[in-house]
Amino acid sequence: MAKIILLAAGLxxxxxxxxxxxxxxPIGAAKVLAxxxxxxxxxxxxxxxxxxxxxxxxxAVFLSLRAGLFxxxxxxxxxxxxxxxxxxxxxxxxxxxxxxxxxxxxxAGALWAVPAGIIRAYRNGHEVITTIMLNSVATFLTSYLVExxxxxxxxxxxxxxxxxxSSQLPPLLTLGSLTVSTGLVLGIVMTxxxxxxxxxxxxxxxxxxxxxxxxxxxxxxxxxxxVIVRAMAASGAIAGFAGCMQVLxxxxxxxxxxxxxxxxxxxxxxxxxxxxxxxxxxxxxxxxALAKGGTALQIEGVPKxxxxxxxxxxxxxxxxxxxxxxxxVA
Amino acid sequence: xxxxxxAFGAVQALDSVNLSVEAGTIxxxxxxxxxxxxxxxxxxxxAYRPDSGEIRVQGREATFGSAGAASxxxxxxxxxxxxxxxxxxxxENLVLGDERGQIxxxxxxxxxxQEIAGSMGFSFDWDEEASSLSPAGAQKLEILKLxxxxxxxxxxxxxxxxxxxxxxxSLFASMVSLVERGATVILVTHRLPEVMSYCxxxxxMRGGGVVADVAVAETTSRELAQLIVGPNKHIMVDERVPTTxxxxxxxxxxxxxxxxxxxxxxxxxxxxxxxxxxxxGVAGVDGNGQxxxxxAIAGIEHSVSGSIRFRGADLARSATRDRLDSGIxxxxxxxxxxxxxxxxxxxxxxxxxxxxxxxxxxxxWIDAKAxxxxxxxxxxxxxxRHGGLRLPLxxxxxxxxxxxxxxxxxxxxxxxxxAFQPARGLDLGGTADVYGAIRTQCREGMxxxxxxxxxxxxxxxxxxxxxxNHGVLAEPASAHSHDRQEIGRLMVAG
Numbered sequence: 093m094a095k096i097i098l099l100a101a102g103l104x105x106x107x108x109x110x111x112x113x114x115x116x117x118p119i120g121a122a123k124v125l126a127x128x129x130x131x132x133x134x135x136x137x138x139x140x141x142x143x144x145x146x147x148x149x150x151x152a153v154f155l156s157l158r159a160g161l162f163x164x165x166x167x168x169x170x171x172x173x174x175x176x177x178x179x180x181x182x183x184x185x186x187x188x189x190x191x192x193x194x195x196x197x198x199x200a201g202a203l204w205a206v207p208a209g210i211i212r213a214y215r216n217g218h219e220v221i222t223t224i225m226l227n228s229v230a231t232f233l234t235s236y237l238v239e240x241x242x243x244x245x246x247x248x249x250x251x252x253x254x255x256x257x258s259s260q261l262p263p264l265l266t267l268g269s270l271t272v273s274t275g276l277v278l279g280i281v282m283t284x285x286x287x288x289x290x291x292x293x294x295x296x297x298x299x300x301x302x303x304x305x306x307x308x309x310x311x312x313x314x315x316x317x318x319v320i321v322r323a324m325a326a327s328g329a330i331a332g333f334a335g336c337m338q339v340l341x342x343x344x345x346x347x348x349x350x351x352x353x354x355x356x357x358x359x360x361x362x363x364x365x366x367x368x369x370x371x372x373x374x375x376x377x378x379x380x381a382l383a384k385g386g387t388a389l390q391i392e393g394v395p396k397x398x399x400x401x402x403x404x405x406x407x408x409x410x411x412x413x414x415x416x417x418x419x420x421v422a
Numbered sequence: 423x424x425x426x427x428x429a430f431g432a433v434q435a436l437d438s439v440n441l442s443v444e445a446g447t448i449x450x451x452x453x454x455x456x457x458x459x460x461x462x463x464x465x466x467x468x469a470y471r472p473d474s475g476e477i478r479v480q481g482r483e484a485t486f487g488s489a490g491a492a493s494x495x496x497x498x499x500x501x502x503x504x505x506x507x508x509x510x511x512x513x514e515n516l517v518l519g520d521e522r523g524q525i526x527x528x529x530x531x532x533x534x535x536q537e538i539a540g541s542m543g544f545s546f547d548w549d550e551e552a553s554s555l556s557p558a559g560a561q562k563l564e565i566l567k568l569x570x571x572x573x574x575x576x577x578x579x580x581x582x583x584x585x586x587x588x589x590x591x592s593l594f595a596s597m598v599s600l601v602e603r604g605a606t607v608i609l610v611t612h613r614l615p616e617v618m619s620y621c622x623x624x625x626x627m628r629g630g631g632v633v634a635d636v637a638v639a640e641t642t643s644r645e646l647a648q649l650i651v652g653p654n655k656h657i658m659v660d661e662r663v664p665t666t667x668x669x670x671x672x673x674x675x676x677x678x679x680x681x682x683x684x685x686x687x688x689x690x691x692x693x694x695x696x697x698x699x700x701x702x703g704v705a706g707v708d709g710n711g712q713x714x715x716x717x718a719i720a721g722i723e724h725s726v727s728g729s730i731r732f733r734g735a736d737l738a739r740s741a742t743r744d745r746l747d748s749g750i751x752x753x754x755x756x757x758x759x760x761x762x763x764x765x766x767x768x769x770x771x772x773x774x775x776x777x778x779x780x781x782x783x784x785x786x787w788i789d790a791k792a793x794x795x796x797x798x799x800x801x802x803x804x805x806x807r808h809g810g811l812r813l814p815l816x817x818x819x820x821x822x823x824x825x826x827x828x829x830x831x832x833x834x835x836x837x838x839x840x841a842f843q844p845a846r847g848l849d850l851g852g853t854a855d856v857y858g859a860i861r862t863q864c865r866e867g868m869x870x871x872x873x874x875x876x877x878x879x880x881x882x883x884x885x886x887x888x889x890x891n892h893g894v895l896a897e898p899a900s901a902h903s904h905d906r907q908e909i910g911r912l913m914v915a916g
Contacts, residue, residue: 294783295786301774308759313741313742313745313747313778
């Protein structure tokens with residue numbers, strides 16, 4: 093424990109040194125960061141808007157981690173889901189289209205993840221490699237699709253037409269000028285549901301068994317190969333859903349370069365969350381706040397990259413804490 | 423070692439222990455699980471720092487801060503869990519950590535390795551991956567690793583736990599020759615016959631302290647056993663109570679052959695009936711098809727031809743989960759890799775494999791309270807010592823993990839127990855408890871098939887013993903059903 097505190101202190105000092113080196117005032121920077129992310133209602137709105145996709149994508153990564161898989165493909169699955177959602181919602185306006193968009197985006201995300209699961213389970217090809225490949229395919233394929241077949245008529249930019257208001261999801265809660273999106277509320281509900289499912293359900297127990305020790309799971313009557321494929325499908329579906337919510341609640345359309353890397357930040361969110369699904373909530377809020385606050389920092393002349401440095405350092409400390417050695421007590 | 427103490431949290435693992443070992447002898451350390459044997463050895467080897475006390479080697483103060491320092495001072499240890507890395511070659515394993523330079527000169531290393539192995543009468547294919555080694559081979563490689571490092575004091579922790587009788591004999595022969603060349607061997611063991619035949623002195627530990635230090639020539643194995651369990655406990659040496667006359671067949675294997683991709687079948691044409699009420703032992707040298715036998719019955723091995731029936735129903739189309747849920751209980755060979763999930767809590771490990779069935783769950787949702795109650799009972803059944811059900815299983819010693827596994831396997835009244843060394847690594851009392859429970863449940867209608875490399879254990883606890891040799895099952899004639907020589911002959915017959 094003492095070593096971990098020492099590590100945290102050391103990394104904190106490193107951070108301060110970095111700021112001083114870039115001729116910034118560390119305390120001032122911290123103030124700007126806090127102001128920019130939580131200082132006003134509009135700042136909080138921005139933070140929450142950033143948090144929503146990170147929360148959902150974080151859940152996707154978290155679920156795969158519990159099954160012993162490192163789904164780096166959440167980025168691609170999210171983008172594919174987002175495009176599917178936009179296309180379906182444009183085709184079928186209104187509430188029916190929203191339902192279809194949700195279903196379609198989950199299916200698209202799952203479809204994008206399942207091949208990696210099958211290759212891992214039955215050919216032992218590592219999912220990290222295959223999902224990275226599929227990310228590239230997803231990025232370029234969706235860029236192509238919004239440049240020609242799905243491109244909005246009369247637009248210069250590679251983008252779909254904006255969704256009609258009837259196809260967008262309004263904020264679920266508004267308190268004064270504070271708004272909470274439907275996607276964020278659904279994300280919170282899903283987090284709690286995932287927490288209980290992992291803790292209480294037989295299938296959740298077995299998924300984690302297969303993730304922690306596939307051979308022992310086999311002797312316990314679990315079929316780890318099936319678990320791998322199903323977990324990838326579920327993880328991909330959640331990632332697709334994240335893309336869908338981003339389209340329906342925030343962006344209102346799909347365009348080339350849709351995700352600024354939510355799927356990659358989600359890896360950090362899930363790692364920071366540790367072994368508990370509920371941990372994804374604060375972790376995604378932190379990432380969201382840093383993303384929003386980083387913009388404010390930039391305006392003040394502090395390099396925006398400093399927020400990435402903060403996140404990296406946090407993950408190092410979290411990992412040091414999480415992978416402590418277990419002492420024999422009996 | 424003088425006045426060594428070591429505590430883990432609230433548990434006092436060692437309480438001012440004194441140990442003195444004469445150079446050039448084999449010295450036994452005996453005691454029940456959790457008596458502190460392994461902890462003491464870890465202190466000597468530098469893996470743990472003692473809270474107090476001092477160590478002297480040949481009169482000189484030598485308390486080591488790390489295994490590396492101990493190794494430099496000529497102290498080496500082979501632990502219960504072999505430290506051989508399967509993906510490296512035998513040679514790479516041998517030199518790992520002491521490579522004699524920054525660049526591997528394989529030819530020179532191999533020549534030196536050959537010389538050391540030759541001096542012990544071992545032979546290795548140095549370029550072969552270590553994964554191809556049998557447990558006995560791995561054990562021998564571990565001993566060579568110590569010789570490679572010029573260890574003068576060797577600590578062997580339960581070296582014969584995984585070895586067949588002939589391998590164990592040859593291991594002891596090599597220990598004797600080491601000692602003749604001036605080395606000192608400290609042997610941690612549960613097997614009293616080993617102590618009686620090969621050791622000069624024995625130190626008996628109980629509850630973190632030394633209760634006796636005796637010259638082996640002046641004691642008997644009965645006296646030692648009594649010292650180990652303590653004055654107030656009886657040792658079960660009663661004759662086996664014969665189980666009730668065997669009932670209906672629970673497990674019927676006919677013409678079972680397992681190839682799993684090999685030229686020579688791993689199991690060939692096995693015909694075996696295990697009836698309710700009987701404990702059938704499977705004797706044999708490691709690697710003769712025991713693993714495939716268990717995996718075929720558990721439904722993990724798929725390339726099975728012939729038929730396996732459980733209480734009359736054919737299992738051919740039945741998945742592992744259905745077999746377990748219908749009353750087959752399995753204790754796999756490899757505790758760490760197959761039996762438990764070490765990073766999980768004691769409680770979740772107790773539930774592993776029974777999470778689908780009542781009372782733990784309704785098939786979909788786990789009842790948290792029932793799970794805790796079940797885990798508590800499974801842990802208490804064979805007195806598993808643990809620091810709390812929520813702590814990771816890795817915080818338990820090997821023996822205590824085994825107690826939990828045995829408790830789990832025998833809970834919920836299975837109809838058939840298929841077990842690989844159910845009392846592996848347990849002390850006398852624990853072994854007696856586990857086999858006692860198996861026999862009691864068999865009297866109430868369970869059937870048990872027990873695989874072990876320890877023939878004495880099988881002779882002591884089984885009604886009937888069959889032998890696996892090169893994948894072929896043989897059974898001694900009933901007049902010789904417990905004839906050690908006859909069974910030994912079947913185990914190695916060409």
